[in-house]
Amino acid sequence: MTVTTPTTETPAGVIPLPAAGARLTTLVGAVATFASTWLAWTWTDEFPGNLTVTGYPGGLQLLTLVGSLLVLAFTLSTQGVRGLRWLTPGGRNSAVRLLALGVFATTAFTVIAIAVELGGLANLEPGGWIALVASLILALGALGLPADVPAGEDPPANAWQKFVHSLKAPTAREAKELPSWAELLIIAGSFGLGLYAFTYGIDAEDGSPFLGYVIFIAFLAPAIGRAGLTKQLARLTGKHKNVTATAAFVAAFAFPFTQSSDQYASLGTNILIFATVALGLNVVVGLAGLLDLGYVAFLGVGAYTAALVSGAPSSPIGTTFPFWAAVLTGALASLVFGVVIGAPTLRLRGDYLAIVTLGFGEIFRIAMQNMDGTSGPDLTNGPNGIPSIPELEIFGFNFGEPHTILGVELGRFSNYFLLMLLFTAVVVMVFRRADQSRIGRAWVAIREDETAARAMGINGFRLKLLAFALGATLAGFAGTIQAHVTYTVTPTQYKFVEAVPPNSAFLLAAVILGGMGTVTGPLIGASLLYLIPNKLQFLADYQLFIFGVALILLMRFRPEGLIADRRKQLEFKETGQLDVPKGEEPGLTKVGV
Known part of the structure; x- marks a missing residue:
């Protein structure tokens, strides 16, 4: 070089x-x-x-x-x-x-x-x-x-x-x-x-x-x-990919130990939840190229499922699953909803698919709001949601109580941060394996040109449904933790646009801002989009304006996202491969012996 x-x-x-x-x-x-x-x-x-x-x-x-x-x-x-x-x-x-x-x-x-x-x-x-x-x-x-x-x-x-x-x-x-x-x-x-x-x-x-x-x-x-x-x-x-993954995990693990109080550990926990859901959406949008505007509903499915089976006093089911069973139940419920919604709608493309998924997100929120025993079956307590969700307890370790680890006292949110970090590591591993597999390459082919992919023998509908189901499952995983972190699950948490993320609009923005199809991109994008609004609440009346200006500047100077893969860099940046050499006329290149 x-x-x-x-x-x-x-x-x-x-x-x-x-x-x-x-x-x-x-x-x-x-x-x-x-x-x-x-x-x-x-x-x-x-x-x-x-x-x-x-x-x-x-x-x-x-x-x-x-x-x-x-x-x-x-x-x-x-x-x-x-x-x-x-x-x-x-x-x-x-x-x-x-x-x-x-x-x-x-x-x-x-x-x-x-x-x-x-x-x-x-x-x-x-x-x-x-x-x-x-x-x-x-x-x-x-x-x-x-x-x-x-x-x-x-x-x-x-x-x-x-x-x-x-x-x-x-x-x-x-x-x-x-x-x-x-x-x-x-x-x-x-x-x-x-x-x-x-x-x-x-x-x-x-x-x-x-x-x-x-x-x-x-x-x-x-x-x-x-x-x-x-x-x-x-x-x-x-x-050194393995060393990089280990260093990233160790650095994130050390974060709660740098905090003198539990105040900002709660921000870190919510950022991890937001980032994990954004990474799941990256499977749908970044790899398969499916514009999903109702993705936050799958987070809600996992959260509501965990709240119903975790022993909340207001739960009409009246049963208490162990943690691992509640997590699997929430992920399975999100998977089922992903297949049920995706099967009849994934034959649509582009804007039509976006409109249908947006409608699903609103249908979920309205359905949860109406299941109050009056407008529908008594399942979710309507707009009041399911409060008083008990703290998680795994092998006698109560996440709601302070614990001393390595000489540092960790509060409630620090405990949940470490648990959510483990979940994030699992989701990152699943994403990386899927991206580097034969199925991941097929998703990218569908994203780039579905007609050409079909001509090469790729079953577009089946693979898109698989991406939809996998993304929904990952969101359901994160939802089970969110239910216990927030104590309460309500329909207003899962709007398309809400003042505080996660919501469908900010999840999609996190994927695009960070860089579609990458692992670190959505994590960074989600961290920025959650941290900045929480730290600048005094600018509440101007946050959306500032957000819009930032997106315009990003699209002007960094259209491929903050962390872009090589394909996106070649797509948005001029390579000069087709340029005619200076001083030469168009035509065959002269070759000297």
Whole structure:
């Protein structure tokens, strides 16, 4: 693999004067911004994070501090400083530019938030003004850096074109082969950093601290991708799949042990439920290409079934199954509903199938609401649902009581988090096996072109029904845990659109946002779509607007999703395979001997 280098008219080893000035400005701005985080930004500790202490950064100052250090390291890496070259294996100045803009955006947001929440710019200390000016100098210096332009392309004409160019795929660069132990260490360290970043975000206070965190991550993630680190990590994880799965499971397992209280462990538990259901929907939408808008109903089937057979006082069945039997019963009920609904409807395609599945979701909700003994049979207590679902107890381990594990006391939600993590691992294993099997390849063929798949001898209806049934079963599995976590199962939890996920609309958005047909994509998409609305409840009136804007930007700059498989990347990105070579006329290629 050859290294793609930016074009330049200056001799090799000579840095153009404007580029040298921009690089020096970037370095000075990074150092000044780093120093400003050690000063007080406001005089009162009423602003979250206590930004009043000189010599001790806190709150959003930590994000500015980390960002400025990363800009400094990335800038030195682009200059070939020994020991830092590995930071930019794929990209060059574009990664610095994105990081610098992220530092400025985070710092400017913090200054504005201080002024708005505390009642004016008078609440800013000199350190806040120094941080704003220093981060502005940093951003201006980074925007002046030359763009990374492959040979044969025209350079961007202005700063906006440079920014848009920074969001494109990084240039190719040959990776240096590392020892196996070093690769395994990198994988473990990456998941450790991911756990720390997730824990920092989930522990951030609602409002300004979390919104600043989102802004910072929104610039940091593409900057890391542009630098080429994401591509390098993907290569390592693809090479060591078993180690990657183990590291991911260990990192997730360690999450409850990082929490001092059970408050945010409940968020983690609900995120896992949402993510597991989204992964089940990914079988239907991502692999088989079936647009299902009523998928949340299968989650409800599993939840209602578990509530009816788990010994709830208001259950008319009046029986108590052991945990494993309740789980299997809920999954079996969802499987039956999947087959019953799918058999007569899967002969439809596209929008017609979407309308039918949407109708099924509404029929389920209305049916559960009417089974109150008056409008229908007395089975679900109507709109009141089934409350007081007892806690799970497995081999004498009561999930509703605190337990001490490895010297750390885990509360109720931490216990359910670990149980749900085990369920998620099972669903991931099922998805991976199905995706890599002959049936999985047949699903992809149906998704790409069902007519061509039928012509090749694939029984489209039977395989689509199998995908529908498998997806419903996985949702039923998650529903059995959700019933015990939430204590109560009501029809309003399973609408098409609801303020709090999971619901059909957000499940579908999680699959598309994360990346259809992948394992990690729906998990990441579901985590974002559940965490962000819960942490930004003060923006309740504008959440759908912000969500719509985010989707538009995603479709513009990342139509294949955050984590895309190779097929989607080839589908949405231009490969240039059919381009006519420059300087050649269309026709046969000349071959020289």
